[in-house]
Amino acid sequence: MIFDRLSLKGKTAIVSGAGGGGIGTATSLILAEAGANIVAIDIQADRVNDTEAKVKAMGRDCLGIVADIREKAEVERAMGQSVKKFGAVHCLANVAGGMQPGQWGPLETYGDDTFDQVISLNLRYVFLISQAVAKQMIEKGISGSIASVASVSGIAGAPYHGPYGAAKAGLMALTRTMAVEWGYYGIRVNALAPGAVKTPRAMAGNTVDLDERAKGIIPIGRACQPDEIAAGLLFLLSPMASAVSGHTLVVDGGATAKFSLSGQASRYAPQGQVREAPRP
Ligand SMILES: NC(=O)c1ccc[n+]([C@@H]2O[C@H](COP(=O)([O-])OP(=O)(O)OC[C@H]3O[C@@H](n4cnc5c(N)ncnc54)[C@H](O)[C@@H]3O)[C@@H](O)[C@H]2O)c1
Secondary structure, eight states: OGGGGGOOTTOEEEEETOOTTSHHHHHHHHHHHTTOEEEEEESSHHHHHHHHHHHHHTTOOEEEEEOOTTSHHHHHHHHHHHHHHHSOOOEEEEOOOOOOGGGOOOGGGOOHHHHHHHHIIIIIHHHHHHHHHHHHHHHHTOOOEEEEEOOGGGTSOOTTOHHHHHHHHHHHHHHHHHHHHHGGGTOEEEEEEEOSBOOHHHHHTOSSOHHHHHTTTSTTSSOBOHHHHHHHHHHHHSGGGTTOOSOEEEESTTGGGSOGGGOOGGGGSGGGOOOOOOOO
């Protein structure tokens, strides 16, 4: 059956950055809906508790872990707790990342400490946690899958968020290398590059409504929702994507498909009307 190919029944999935009501929370819930037990990791205890409660309310088991995944010792502790609780880890969704409002700025005056912090949260930790999970998969003979959240900022220029774009571009490159090195163990590794997503963090950092701003820029006429990004991650982690590895799936409503000099998306719409794509 078609839904069997999306099923993660009996599997354990780690989600990093699982709290906050954004992409990590949506990913935890969709992976649980697909049948997986969840290890929900976040740096904020209240966020861990919230996601854990939501997953358990769906009838799945969930181990909430408060950890700073930028620290190798914390990653190893979380990995140990996960294996102790569930026996093995089959899937990893690397969602933690992003920029704080104070971390935006022009490169000519950008602080090197801030540069390192952004690289650490958006690239370095992905190496740390993917290494720990893959090592366990290789030792146990598990044909698992890993999917990490990149960004369209790693595909084009990233004005005023230079280290973020560089980190996400590095994440996509690392994904390809991990796919090549670990493919022989049956492990698939992919990335997903979202465009503008209406997460609580993104909305808090914007004075303009993301949907309003999207109208002239994004071909589908609106920003993406967290569950639309989570759906892409489920696809990449599930048997439905059994031959997909080393790939970056762009989920941006067509934003990066548009020729940059073409002006507003509405130019291509009949009578200049942009009809929003339906929401699920
Ligand atoms: N929101 C967007 O428009 C957008 C666009 C493109 C890419 N992304 C990417 O999607 C991912 C999720 O974005 P979001 O908007 O849902 O973010 P978010 O801030 O809502 O969620 C990230 C979660 O990660 C947690 N976290 C932060 N640092 C951590 C650490 N050191 N250890 C453990 N947990 C930590 C936070 O507490 C938070 O709950 C990020 O990687 C971001 O770069 C987001």
